[in-house]
Amino acid sequence: MDFNNKKNYLFNLGAVIIFFVILKLLMNGNVINRYYQGIIVFICINIIVAGSLNLTLGFLGQLALGHAGFMAVGAYSSALLSIYLRSLELPVIMHLGTALLFGGLISGIIGYLIGLPALRLRGDYLAIITLGFGEIIRVVINNLKFTGGAQGLSGIPKIANFTNAYWIAVVVLAFLYALIRSRHGRAIISIREDEIAAEAVGIDTVKYKALGFTISAFFAGIGGGLFAHYMAYLDPSIFNFMKSVEIVVIVVLGGMGSLTGTILASAVLTSLPELLRNFSEYRLLIYSFVLVVMMIFRPQGIFGTAEFSLKNLMSSPKGFMKKMKRDASGDDLNGGGK
Amino acid sequence: MIFIQQMINGLQIGSIYAVIALGYTMVYGIIKLINFAHGEVMMMGAYFAFLAASAGMPVWAVFLISMVGSALLGMAIERVAYKPLREAPRISALITAIGMSLFLQNLALVIFKADPKVMPRIIPTTPINIGSIQISNITIITFTVSVVFMILLTFFISKTKPGKAMRAVSEDKEAATLMGINANSTITLTFAIGSALAALGGILYALAYTQVAPTLGVLPGLKAFVAAVLGGIGIIPGAMIGGFILGFVETFAKAYISGRWADAIVFGILILVLSVKPTGILGKNVREKV
Amino acid sequence: MALLEVNGLTIKFGGLTAVDGFNINIEQNELVGLIGPNGAGKTTVFNMLTGVYLPTEGTINLDGKSVVGKKPYDIVEMGAARTFQNIRLFKELTVEDNVKIAYHNQMNYNLMQGLFRLPAFWKEESVAKENAMDLLDIFDMKMYANTLAKNLPYGKQRKLEIARALATKPKILMLDEPAAGMNPYETKELMETIHFIRDKFGIAILLIEHDMSLVMGICEKITVIDYGKIIARGVPEEIKSDPNVIKAYLGE
Numbered sequence: 001m002d003f004n005n006k007k008n009y010l011f012n013l014g015a016v017i018i019f020f021v022i023l024k025l026l027m028n029g030n031v032i033n034r035y036y037q038g039i040i041v042f043i044c045i046n047i048i049v050a051g052s053l054n055l056t057l058g059f060l061g062q063l064a065l066g067h068a069g070f071m072a073v074g075a076y077s078s079a080l081l082s083i084y085l086r087s088l089e090l091p092v093i094m095h096l097g098t099a100l101l102f103g104g105l106i107s108g109i110i111g112y113l114i115g116l117p118a119l120r121l122r123g124d125y126l127a128i129i130t131l132g133f134g135e136i137i138r139v140v141i142n143n144l145k146f147t148g149g150a151q152g153l154s155g156i157p158k159i160a161n162f163t164n165a166y167w168i169a170v171v172v173l174a175f176l177y178a179l180i181r182s183r184h185g186r187a188i189i190s191i192r193e194d195e196i197a198a199e200a201v202g203i204d205t206v207k208y209k210a211l212g213f214t215i216s217a218f219f220a221g222i223g224g225g226l227f228a229h230y231m232a233y234l235d236p237s238i239f240n241f242m243k244s245v246e247i248v249v250i251v252v253l254g255g256m257g258s259l260t261g262t263i264l265a266s267a268v269l270t271s272l273p274e275l276l277r278n279f280s281e282y283r284l285l286i287y288s289f290v291l292v293v294m295m296i297f298r299p300q301g302i303f304g305t306a307e308f309s310l311k312n313l314m315s316s317p318k319g320f321m322k323k324m325k326r327d328a329s330g331d332d333l334n335g336g337g338k
Numbered sequence: 339m340i341f342i343q344q345m346i347n348g349l350q351i352g353s354i355y356a357v358i359a360l361g362y363t364m365v366y367g368i369i370k371l372i373n374f375a376h377g378e379v380m381m382m383g384a385y386f387a388f389l390a391a392s393a394g395m396p397v398w399a400v401f402l403i404s405m406v407g408s409a410l411l412g413m414a415i416e417r418v419a420y421k422p423l424r425e426a427p428r429i430s431a432l433i434t435a436i437g438m439s440l441f442l443q444n445l446a447l448v449i450f451k452a453d454p455k456v457m458p459r460i461i462p463t464t465p466i467n468i469g470s471i472q473i474s475n476i477t478i479i480t481f482t483v484s485v486v487f488m489i490l491l492t493f494f495i496s497k498t499k500p501g502k503a504m505r506a507v508s509e510d511k512e513a514a515t516l517m518g519i520n521a522n523s524t525i526t527l528t529f530a531i532g533s534a535l536a537a538l539g540g541i542l543y544a545l546a547y548t549q550v551a552p553t554l555g556v557l558p559g560l561k562a563f564v565a566a567v568l569g570g571i572g573i574i575p576g577a578m579i580g581g582f583i584l585g586f587v588e589t590f591a592k593a594y595i596s597g598r599w600a601d602a603i604v605f606g607i608l609i610l611v612l613s614v615k616p617t618g619i620l621g622k623n624v625r626e627k628v
Numbered sequence: 629m630a631l632l633e634v635n636g637l638t639i640k641f642g643g644l645t646a647v648d649g650f651n652i653n654i655e656q657n658e659l660v661g662l663i664g665p666n667g668a669g670k671t672t673v674f675n676m677l678t679g680v681y682l683p684t685e686g687t688i689n690l691d692g693k694s695v696v697g698k699k700p701y702d703i704v705e706m707g708a709a710r711t712f713q714n715i716r717l718f719k720e721l722t723v724e725d726n727v728k729i730a731y732h733n734q735m736n737y738n739l740m741q742g743l744f745r746l747p748a749f750w751k752e753e754s755v756a757k758e759n760a761m762d763l764l765d766i767f768d769m770k771m772y773a774n775t776l777a778k779n780l781p782y783g784k785q786r787k788l789e790i791a792r793a794l795a796t797k798p799k800i801l802m803l804d805e806p807a808a809g810m811n812p813y814e815t816k817e818l819m820e821t822i823h824f825i826r827d828k829f830g831i832a833i834l835l836i837e838h839d840m841s842l843v844m845g846i847c848e849k850i851t852v853i854d855y856g857k858i859i860a861r862g863v864p865e866e867i868k869s870d871p872n873v874i875k876a877y878l879g880e
Contacts, residue, residue, distance in 0.1 A: 009745075063429060117613045123428070124372055128567050129612055132605035139602035175743055182742035182749065183728075183735045183756075190729045193718035200678065200716070201730040202704035202796050211739075241560070245436050252433045281448055288440035295437060296422045299430035305720060 015310050016170055027162065037162055039274050044165040045227050046266040048172045050250040051259055052219030057248065058256030058305070059180055060212040061192025062119065063127040066134025067220055068243035070107045072236065073137060074221025075228040076147050078103025079156040082229065092159050096229060100168070103225030104218045111217020112210060119209040134244050141236040152235035160229035168226060172219050176259055179215065188212040192257075249291060253301050261303030342471055344593045345586070350477040350546065352585020353484035358539035358562035359569070359577035360491065361532030367508040367572035368528045369424065374435040375415055376536055377559015378442035383408040383537025384457075384544040384554055385450060391458040400460055404541055405534040412533025413526050421522075439559075446552035454551035457544040480542045487538060488578055491531070495574065504528055508572065561588070564608050570618030579619060629692060631656045631832050632708075632800055637676060637686035646672045647856040650686070654800065659826050659833045661847035663840055663867075665876055669856040670836045671713060674804055677834075678710050679703045691799060705733055707799035711789045713808060713836075719778035723769060723788055726777050727760040730795035760795070766828070767791050767821070783814045787821065794825065800832040801825070807842055819846050840877065844868065852876070 023040070026032045032040070053067045082099040090098070118129045141147045148154070179185045187208045190198040199205050228234050246269070254265030272290075276283040358380055365373045387404040395403070419438050423431045466473050495501035506514040507524045515521050543558055544550050565584040569576025587607055591600040617623055630653040637650040647669045654660050664670050675681040677688060679700040688695045695703045718726050735756060737748040764770045767787050772780060777788060786806055793801055803822070807815045823846050826833050837843045843850060844864040852860040852867060854876040860867055867873055 057429070063432070118609075121612060121616050124366075124370075124571070125567070125612060125616060127372070127432075128564070129609055132564070132608050135605050136602045136609075139599060143596075143598050178743045178745060179739075182753075183732050183737070184739055184742055186725060186729045187732055189721065189725075190718055193720060194716050196680070196700075197712070197716035197718065198729070199700035200704065200710055200712070201792060202701045202733045203729070204699070204701050245440075249433060249436070252429060256429065282444075284440060285444040285448060288437045288444060291437035292419055292434055292441060295426075295430050295434040296419065299423060299426035 012310060020166055023162070023166070039271055041160070041162055041165045041230055043267050043270045044162075044169040045223050045230070046247070046250060046270050047169045047263055048223035048226065049220050050247050050254070050262045050266050051173055051176050052216045052223065053247050054251045054254075054256065054259060054262050055176060055179070055188070055212055055219075056216040057251050058258065059185065059192060060188050060209060060216075062209070062213070063123060064130040064213075064216075065127045065241075065244050065248065066130035066132070066137075067216075067247045068239040068241070069130075069134030069137040070111055070217040070220035071224035071227065071243070071247075072141060072239035073110055073217075074100075074103035074107040074224030075234055075239070076103075076141060076153065076224075077106040077221070078225030079153055079228040079234055080146065082157050082159075083155055086157055093164070095157070096159050096164060099229065100222050100225040103228075104221040107221025107224065108214050108218035111220075112214040115210045115213035115217075119206070119213060131241065131244070134239070134241065138236050138239055141239075147236070148234070150236065152233060154233045156228050156232045156234065158229065158232035160226050165226055165230065168222070172222065173259060173263070176219070180259075184208070184211065189257075253291075253294060255301030255303035255305060257305035258301070258303040258307055260308040261301055261306075264302060264308075339470055340593065344589050346471070346473055346477060348586035348589035349582070350480050350585070351589060352582035353481050354539050354542050354546070354558065354581075355562045355565045355584050356578045356581025357484045357487060357535050357542070358558060359565040359581045360488070360574065361536045361539075362563050362566040363569070363571055363574060363577040364504075364528050364532045366566065367574075368504060368525055369420070369431075370428065370572075371420065371431050371435060372563065373420075373532075374432070374559075375438035375442060376532070377555035377557075377562070378439045378446075379408050379412055379415070379533045379555070380536040380540040380543070380559060381446060381550075381552065381555030382411055382442060383533075383540035384550045385446060386537065387541045387544060388455055388457055388550045391460045397460050401538070401541060405537045408537035408540075409530040409534040412529040412536070416526060416529040421525075443552055443555070450550075450552060452552060454549040457548050457550050459548070461545065476545055480546065483538070483542065487535065491535070492574065494531075500524070500527055561604065564604060567618055568608055568611055570621030573618070573620045576618060576620040583619075630654055631658075631691060632677075632834070633687070633689040634677070635687045637673065637688065638684050639672060639676060639681060640684045645856055647676070647683075647853075650853065650856075650858060652851055654832050654834060656799070656832055657826065657830055658849065659823070659835070659847050661835050661837060661843035661850040662853065663837050663843055663850060664853040664859075666838055668838075668853045668876075670838070670853065671804055672856075673853070674710060674802055674836060677703075677802065678708060704796050704798075707797075708802065709793035709796045709798035709800075710802040711786075711793055711804055711806060713804040715785050715789055717777040717785060717789055717792070719776070721777060722774050723764065723777055723780065724757075724760055724773040726788060726792050727763055727795050728756055730792045731756045731759060734797065763791050763795055783810060783818070786810070786818065790821070790825070794829060798831060800834060802834045802836075804836045805838065806835070807837065807839065815842060822846060840867075840873075 023032065027037055049067065049071055053064065056062050056064045078099040081102045082095065085095055085099065114133055118126055121129060142150050180189065187203045188211070190203055191205050191208060195205055250265045250269050251262060253269065254261030273283055273287060276286055279286065358376065362373060362376050365371060365376070383404045386407040387400050390400040390403040415438055419434050420431060423434055461476065461479060464475050466475060466478070495504060503514070503519045503524045504527065506517065506519055507521050511521050539558070540555070543554065561584055562581065565580035566577045567580070568583060569578070569580030584604060588600055588604055591603040595603065611619065615621065632652070632654040634650060634652045637647060638645065639647050650673055662670055662673065672681065676683045679695060679698050679702070683696060690706050690708055693706060695706060718729060735752045737752050741748045761770060761773065764773060769784060769787060769791065772784065777785065780788060790803065790806065806822070807818055810818060819842065822833060822835065835843060835847060847864065850862065850864055850867045851858060852873050859872045859876055860870040
């Protein structure tokens with residue numbers, strides 16, 4: 001693994017900047033109109049939220065079905081702080097940054113509090129608990145006064161735009177990468193692979209489960225906060241069970257344990273319903289149909305656990321394809337045998 | 339008096355949850371899949387009943403058509419969507435189930451449109467007065483029919499050959515296959531029975547609320563699922579107990595606390611029970627072999 | 629004081645006493661065998677020594693400190709590592725990562741240093757990589773560094789599991805039927821490796837086997853249990869001719 005290759009980082013940063021400039025130019029030239037710009041912002045938000053869920057689902061290997069709940073916590077807490085901050089007339093970056101960090105923090109704290117007892121449960125039971133938690137959060141927000149209740153919360157400063165959404169998504173992804181390729185990330189992944197073996201080599205599984213879950217909630221909160229500042233209006237019914245499902249679907253379709261898969265799936269699944277808008281009535285029917293067919297024919301998702309790497313692609317296209325194929329199919333081309 | 343009235347209401351909704359929870363638990367027991375489409379099978383069952391009733395069929399035919407139709411639907415779902423994924427990661431199967439649930443919901447939306455249909459009164463409602471308590475005959479019918487089917491199911495599973503095969507396959511599929519049990523047809527049968535029960539729940543639900551809509555299955559489906567987990571998923575008496583508990587909790591929460599908090603209370607109790615007893619009320623703790 | 633001192637170790641599952649009054653002393657750098665017929669309670673002993681099960685009664689002292697009631701990962705830090713009868717590798721990860729995960733507790737950089745890629749991260753990661761490679765080299769597995777663990781041949785998987793356990797820098801290594809499922813040639817090679825590890829790393833090894841002949845060749849001391857109780861103890865020669873052992877293995 002070439003993770004300690006600092007050149008690689010610069011290379012990726014360069015690619016990210018170039019991609020940004022291209023998008024920006026296309027927007028200025030109105031090739032990408034305001035409508036599509038909005039879709040791109042939603043893609044960025046979904047990348048953040050689904051990327052964070054991938055930490056729980058793909059790397060920690062725990063099934064969570066209440067991610068929209070964390071998004072809601074982040075969205076509401078950052079929005080409430082943001083409304084309060086408005087009178088200070090801070091520069092946009094500081095205003096948005098403070099609000100998002102606050103949203104992430106509150107969401108992370110709640111994630112930790114829920115994670116400690118919930119993560120004692122395994123598999124489907126954890127799924128149910130997180131599902132239940134997501135529903136409770138929604139009911140609570142619905143019934144509180146200061147969240148605006150069922151009428152929703154309006155008057156949130158609309159300060160999120162394509163530029164800051166793009167870079168926040170880049171930073172979140174960079175952190176997630178840095179995490180999974182560090183000793184802490186390896187500890188998290190070892191729990192997915194075999195919890196008993198992880199304990200047998202000295203991993204404090206309780207601690208690392210809680211850590212993974214908390215970080216996951218933290219970034220989901222940031223994603224939620226960004227959503228709040230782009231919509232400028234929040235309604236508790238947005239963060240329902242369906243929303244949690246949508247996020248899970250992005251992660252699974254992209255490949256659990258593949259962040260680049262999450263990026264691709266976010267882009268496809270966010271724009272697909274928009275592209276199908278002309279078939280409005282059949283839109284969700286087609287969406288669900290594609291989902292089922294996809295799962296039947298490629299249950300490990302588009303990328304499996306493989307990561308797409310620009311540098312590897314450039315330096316050795318053939319070897320790269322081989323490695324991608326191996327990781328995506330879960331087989332090993334040079335190892336042979338099962 | 340209000341208390342007894344609420345008890346009766348809880349019994350009615352609880353028996354509906356229990357009947358639906360049975361299907362969840364049976365399917366989970368046999369292929370370890372949370373069949374998210376179960377609530378939608380229930381909804382479809384309600385629509386089948388609506389169609390049959392609108393065509394002026396007698397009560398017994400309405401029940402029969404709805405339950406048989408749903409059983410066929412359940413079998414088809416299993417064959418088309420779940421069977422290919424039996425060896426795939428659990429989460430893929432789960433996503434497929436969620437996809438199936440969305441698909442059926444939107445299919446119903448396209449076919450029947452979003453506006454709720456009024457369920458014909460196939461059984462005329464007549465209130466029965468016992469002292470100062472008023473009970474609808476629908477309540478009594480719901481409770482009776484549910485209990486009869488639960489007894490039939492219990493008998494089927496413990497005494498008949500296919501029922502025993504079902505238990506064997508859920509205990510250990512490979513071993514059951516080696517004993518000459520056809521696991522595939524047993525699984526199909528499980529789906530058929532579970533779906534028929536879901537349809538029964540759907541009809542009773544439609545009778546109670548006199549409406550049928552594409553989203554009808556979502557909430558009862560979710561709650562029946564909670565009921566199944568509460569009782570200990572995969573355990574048949576657990577689903578019944580869980581269903582009734584959930585019915586009572588919900589009705590009492592609505593009556594004595596607040597309707598708006600009822601759902602949060604339901605899930606709160608689930609979380610509470612699972613943190614104390616992680617495998618549900620009747621669940622057994624299994625130790626992982628090291 | 630012995631490295632590992634176990635006294636009166638007992639565990640009951642419901643009404644069943646799976647292990648009854650087990651005791652053993654293991655000195656530094658000793659190679660000890662624990663044998664017994666299938667179902668005698670050998671793995672249960674291991675599970676108590678490594679914190680997977682909590683004993684009903686008895687004491688376990690590792691290097692003078694009690695491990696009873698400690699979590700498995702704490703016991704690893706105290707110096708006891710183990711392998712499993714039914715190999716438990718991190719299957720979807722590479723051989724290198726399998727070993728690196730076991731170096732976790734020997735690295736000290738914190739979460740922030742890792743996330744921001746501060747110098748401590750780079751330094752410790754490169755040390756870990758070097759160590760992992762050296763360790764794999766000892767087992768002749770360096771060329772498999774990038775292979776997924778699940779794709780290794782069976783014998784190599786066993787070896788990797790041992791390498792991974794060694795990466796935690798144990799004072800005592802506990803191997804649970806390492807030769808299970810191996811052919812005679814692989815078994816012989818494995819036994820040589822075990823001997824070699826003991827000498828090379830200077831650690832104590834406790835080896836579980838149900839096949840008596842395997843341990844006879846390499847263990848200095850052998851303890852035999854049957855139905856959860858110790859029935860014999862001694863050097864291989866004594867064990868071989870012990871009437872209780874013969875009875876346990878061959879039946880009445």
